[in-house]
Amino acid sequence: MSFNGTDDPVAAVRAFNRFYTRKLGVLDQHLGKTPFSLSEARVLYELAHRDDLAAKEIGNELGLDPGYLSRIVQSFDEKGLITRRPLPADRRQYQLSLTAKGRQTFAKLNLSSQNEVAAMLAQLSAADATRLTQAMATIEAVLEQRPSQPAAFLLRSHRVGDMGWVISRQAAAYAADYNWDISYEALVAEICAQFIKNYDAAREHCWIAELDGEPVGSIFLVKATDEIAKLRLLQVEKKARGLGVGRALVEQCIRGARERGYSRMTLWTQSILVAARGIYQSAGFKLVKEERHHSFGADLVGETWELDL
Structure with a gap:
């Protein structure tokens, strides 16, 4: 296993991470021309795809510092992107949901991100694009722990x-x-x-x-x-x-x-x-x-x- 000329697995992963973040242009923690940081975009994504999440639950899953997450939530609330309701079991915790404005904002952000990735892939040959996505799928399969038996429907x-x-x-x-x-x-x-x-x-x-x-x-x-x-x-x-x-x-x-x-x-x-x-x-x-x-x-x-x- 090697990346960037090293056979040290730890160094290889760190080198790949630096390369990947630099390639996608997120070292400054902002996505393209949007006003959102990478962490803010991740929070928006979770709220767009999973309803009525507790703020603490989002923080745990994304590994965000509670204070930083609190500032993100406050910013979203002030912009009218979310609603938050105290959890019945713990009034100190909040349940978050996107407003209609929040969903529209995420849709624009999602389209912008999709267009940027499409532009990057357009520079590759069909064979290279396939190799790239297959490699990404391999990384995800190795690192992601999935439920052994999802609920049946x-x-x-x-x-x-x-x-x-x-x-x-x-x-x-x-x-x-x-x-x-x-x-x-x-x-x-x-x-x-x-x-x-x-x-x-x-x-x-x-x-x-x-x-x-x-x-x-x-x-x-x-x-x-x-x-x-x-x-x-x-x-x-x-x-x-x-x-x-x-x-x-x-x-x-x-x-x-x-x-x-x-x-x-x-x-x-x-x-x-x-x-x-x-x-x-x-x-x-x-x-x-x-x-x-x-x-x-x-x-x-x-x-x-x-x-x-």
């Missing part, structure tokens, strides 16, 4: 009562996470009503994810045309996030579209839905259209994604 077909659950949970989740108003609930109710009223079992389907016998997620496959299927209403409950439920639902929906003879899939989402966008992109969807609009009581950027089957 299952996907089933929709049944009586599921549409009411979908409408209720979609409306409540987006109101809590993004401050969307009741007009979003009306849209979801309309989609569900039309799905049931015009249901074509040979061309359409709804899958419900269950964990310990309770619904924790949903996705719809809906006919747009004879050739084009539409993916709609992907949603995963907070307690099931991080288990791969969203990815499994999307993969099942894609398989279902192929089995039903569609040649293309399309979906409409919003730029602030970072986790969902990541799943769509990993599944092979391509962003084909962006459009600013005001809906559900918020200024949004709507996105159309497509996948050739």
Whole structure:
């Protein structure tokens, strides 16, 4: 094992770390042209992907000094990026959540970081880019300790009562996470009503994810045309996030579209839905259209994604 001309493993790791941080331009602890330090960006990332985290929990996982983390939290609070509520079990500790402004801020930060990495990779050949990502995957697999047996979930077909659950949970989740108003609930109710009223079992389907016998997620496959299927209403409950439920639902929906003879899939989402966008992109969807609009009581950027089957 060697890096930078040394066979000492400790020296090699330290040398690689210096090289890597210098290469990504984060030695000054700032990301690109954003106003956030690396630590602040990491806190934003955790809050964007995991809901209702305790400040102490974030500090422990990221290895941040309590005083430094407290200053980050105070700064985010003053900027309107987060809400914080005292934990019932310990009033000295706070539970943190991103506000709608916070999620929009993270979406911009995430896009900026994605563009910078894409620009770096664009300088490499396809073979070198593959070698690089494979090496990174090896590092992650060796150093990351993963749970030996994640919680099991299952996907089933929709049944009586599921549409009411979908409408209720979609409306409540987006109101809590993004401050969307009741007009979003009306849209979801309309989609569900039309799905049931015009249901074509040979061309359409709804899958419900269950964990310990309770619904924790949903996705719809809906006919747009004879050739084009539409993916709609992907949603995963907070307690099931991080288990791969969203990815499994999307993969099942894609398989279902192929089995039903569609040649293309399309979906409409919003730029602030970072986790969902990541799943769509990993599944092979391509962003084909962006459009600013005001809906559900918020200024949004709507996105159309497509996948050739």
